[in-house]
Amino acid sequence: MHLRILITAGDGIGPEVTNEAVAVLREVASLGGHTFNFEAKRIGGVAIVRDGSPLPADTLAAALNSDAVLLGAVGGNEFNSLPPDKRPEAGLLQLRAALGGFANLRPAFAFSELAVNSPLRPEIIDGADILFVRELLGGLYFGQPREWNKTTNEAWNTMRYTRDEVARVARIAFQLASKRRNKVTSVDKANVLEVSQLWRATVTEVAAEFPGVALEHQYVDAMSMHLMNQPRNYDVVLTENLFGDILSDESAVITGSLGMLPSATIGGKVNLYEPVHGSAPDIAGKGLANPLGAILTGALILRHSGGLETEAAVIEASVRKVLAQGFRTPDLARSNPQGFPVLSTTEMGAKVRETVKTMLVNA
Numbered sequence: 001m002h003l004r005i006l007i008t009a010g011d012g013i014g015p016e017v018t019n020e021a022v023a024v025l026r027e028v029a030s031l032g033g034h035t036f037n038f039e040a041k042r043i044g045g046v047a048i049v050r051d052g053s054p055l056p057a058d059t060l061a062a063a064l065n066s067d068a069v070l071l072g073a074v075g076g077n078e079f080n081s082l083p084p085d086k087r088p089e090a091g092l093l094q095l096r097a098a099l100g101g102f103a104n105l106r107p108a109f110a111f112s113e114l115a116v117n118s119p120l121r122p123e124i125i126d127g128a129d130i131l132f133v134r135e136l137l138g139g140l141y142f143g144q145p146r147e148w149n150k151t152t153n154e155a156w157n158t159m160r161y162t163r164d165e166v167a168r169v170a171r172i173a174f175q176l177a178s179k180r181r182n183k184v185t186s187v188d189k190a191n192v193l194e195v196s197q198l199w200r201a202t203v204t205e206v207a208a209e210f211p212g213v214a215l216e217h218q219y220v221d222a223m224s225m226h227l228m229n230q231p232r233n234y235d236v237v238l239t240e241n242l243f244g245d246i247l248s249d250e251s252a253v254i255t256g257s258l259g260m261l262p263s264a265t266i267g268g269k270v271n272l273y274e275p276v277h278g279s280a281p282d283i284a285g286k287g288l289a290n291p292l293g294a295i296l297t298g299a300l301i302l303r304h305s306g307g308l309e310t311e312a313a314v315i316e317a318s319v320r321k322v323l324a325q326g327f328r329t330p331d332l333a334r335s336n337p338q339g340f341p342v343l344s345t346t347e348m349g350a351k352v353r354e355t356v357k358t359m360l361v362n363a
């Protein structure tokens with residue numbers, strides 16, 4: 001298998017975690033006779049400083065010319081006073097729009113080894129396995145008009161969806177549910193918002209194409225509670241852009257750390273892969289970042305862009321094994337009654353790599 005993978009490591013812990021993901025992918029390539037060509041380009045704050053733009057033209061061109069893009073994270077406190085369209089985050093939103101992927105898959109599952117790290121009781125989270133399907137190109141993030149009018153002291157954003165935008169992401173959610181546990185929970189605010197009423201009506205229509213998949217609707221406020229009380233109740237959770245952003249971070253509580261969560265964005269010209277977490281300025285540059293979310297994101301590249309299901313599953317099994325052996329990064333050791341060894345970012349990456357190697361050699 002030949003894959004051209006563009007690395008846009010970005011800011012803060014982005015380069016630290018993507019280095020580990022790339023190292024794991026290189027191991028998979030060398031053991032399996034695959035050629036993965038990695039190219040690196042700037043995005044986000046580092047690109048604002050060096051190139052004067054959060055998404056330089058050559059980064060965009062390289063992204064469009066690749067088979068998959070792996071993004072670390074963008075953003076930093078020094079950019080916080082910039083308007084939204086000038087910030088590092090704007091580079092990521094422009095990249096998402098240009099690549100065209102509208103279905104952002106965010107799997108969140110409980111690792112029994114990490115149960116002690118969650119404030120939820122083990123019997124609540126044990127076995128939880130949720131796939132968030134977050135619409136990524138619509139809603140408040142992209143709706144026009146948007147403005148902060150400094151003269152009148154008003155600001156507005158527009159939450160806008162078309163029927164087709166809802167239908168296409170809903171179809172992906174139902175297709176994925178039909179290969180899992182046949183249930184879609186669609187999350188909206190249809191008791192208040194017209195956009196959500198369109199969302200609910202469209203999702204209900206699409207559901208008729210999938211008679212084997214059960215559909216339920218939940219309001220986003222209640223859903224944020226149900227997720228913590230009964231996470232095992234959910235299979236595929238389908239929702240619009242902002243609600244999906246918020247609920248997927250909330251689901252980090254089920255997994256034990258935000259640093260564990262991967263994502264893949266499909267449906268466009270080139271798939272985009274990003275861990276769910278951000279640039280974590282509070283821990284950047286200290287070797288404290290958990291690289292497992294980025295490494296699991298690498299597994300999603302192999303699954304969704306390379307068709308390498310076995311290798312993807314080996315990476316996922318290796319992460320589980322390293323956790324079962326007791327290795328932790330600091331975010332996974334907030335509660336550490338057994339005194340497990342706490343590793344740096346690179347040490348954790350090396351453990352996963354060794355395990356991947358052993359598993360692939362013995363496979």
Ligand code: NAD
Nearest residue numbers: 073074075076258259276277278279280282283289290331
């Ligand atoms: P964040 O996800 O960066 O961090 C939230 C908390 O989780 C912090 O305490 C951080 O230390 C911790 N954390 C996150 N990832 C971790 C990891 N891999 N290992 C250990 N701990 C981890 O969110 P924030 O602090 O709200 O945002 C910081 C910046 O990141 C902002 O500029 C924001 O816009 C940006 N951001 C970018 C992306 C992205 O590029 N995909 C995603 C989210 C946030």
Ligand code: IPM
Nearest residue numbers: 074075089092093245276278
């Ligand atoms: C995420 C992030 C991004 C989002 C930001 C950085 C634009 O929070 O990927 O979850 O809101 O989509």
Ligand code: MN
Nearest residue numbers: 245246249276
């Ligand atoms: Mn987010």
